[in-house]
Amino acid sequence: MDFKISRSSRQCSVCSRRFDDGEKFHVGLMSRPREDGVFDRVDICRSCWDRQGPGNVAAHWVSQFSREKKHAIFDPDFLWSVFHKCRPGAEAEAAASVQELSAADRARFAYVAALGLVRMKQLKSKNTRRTARGEFMMLETSGRREKDRQRFEILSVAMTDDEMQAIQDRLAELA
Ligand SMILES: [Zn+2]
Numbered sequence: 285m286d287f288k289i290s291r292s293s294r295q296c297s298v299c300s301r302r303f304d305d306g307e308k309f310h311v312g313l314m315s316r317p318r319e320d321g322v323f324d325r326v327d328i329c330r331s332c333w334d335r336q337g338p339g340n341v342a343a344h345w346v347s348q349f350s351r352e353k354k355h356a357i358f359d360p361d362f363l364w365s366v367f368h369k370c371r372p373g374a375e376a377e378a379a380a381s382v383q384e385l386s387a388a389d390r391a392r393f394a395y396v397a398a399l400g401l402v403r404m405k406q407l408k409s410k411n412t413r414r415t416a417r418g419e420f421m422m423l424e425t426s427g428r429r430e431k432d433r434q435r436f437e438i439l440s441v442a443m444t445d446d447e448m449q450a451i452q453d454r455l456a457e458l459a
Contacts, residue, residue: 293325293327294327294349295327296309296327296328296329296332297326297327297328298326298328298329298332298336299329299331299332301329303327303329303349304349305349305350305351306348306349306350307329307348307349308330308346308347308348308349309327309328309329309330309333309346309347309348309349310327310328310329310330310333310344310345310346310347310432311325311326311327311328311344311345311346311347311361311364312325312326312328312338312339312341312342312343312344313325313326313341313342313343313344313368314326314340314341314342315342323342326341327347333432337431338431338432342368343368343434344425344434345360345364345406345425345434346406346425346426346427346432347360347361347364348360355456356455356456357400357452357455357456358400358404360400360401360404360406362455363397363400363401363404363406364397364401364406366393366394366397366455367394367397367398367401370385370390370391370393370394370397371394371398371436371438372391372394372437372438372439391439391441392441392443392447392451393451393454393455394438394439395438395439395440395441395443396448396451396452396455397455398421398423398436398438401423402423405426406425406426407423407424407425407426407436408423408424408425408426409421409422409423410422410423410424410435412440413437417439418439418440418441418442419439419440420437420438420439420440421437421438421439421440422435422436422437423435423436423437423438424436
């Protein structure tokens with residue numbers, strides 16, 4: 285199973301400037317025209333992003349460059365890649381690698397990734413919505429301006445602490 289989106293290139297894809305430790309920048313995922321579920325990652329510094337905006341990226345988020353390697357569950361880039369591959373309506377849903385997972389497992393991975401991203405303040409939990417299928421969390425990415433933000437709905441999956449731990453362990457193995 286391939287959950288990986290290439291790691292940060294350590295520099296801006298547009299102006300080639302190297303990121304400083306701790307610098308915030310934008311990550312965009314661009315799907316390839318003839319390959320479903322295959323993404324190319326672009327890292328864009330703030331000034332280039334301000335100049336050109338999201339363009340035709342399928343998904344984007346704000347990341348922070350760090351020289352340290354983080355454990356999967358504390359690595360926002362990794363959680364984002366899981367989130368974007370497992371959430372409902374994911375652009376990658378056609379990817380064979382993700383279809384190997386049951387719909388229930390995809391929902392669990394998306395939920396656990398979302399909780400991690402909320403904990404790291406990458407996503408904000410705005411609200412919840414009850415439906416016949418269960419309770420959905422309404423989430424929003426951070427971003428200074430409206431056009432920098434994206435909204436998502438994720439099913440709140442009822443899990444015991446042990447089940448939650450098991451999903452986190454499986455995630456760590458995928459990293
Ligand atoms: Zn740049």
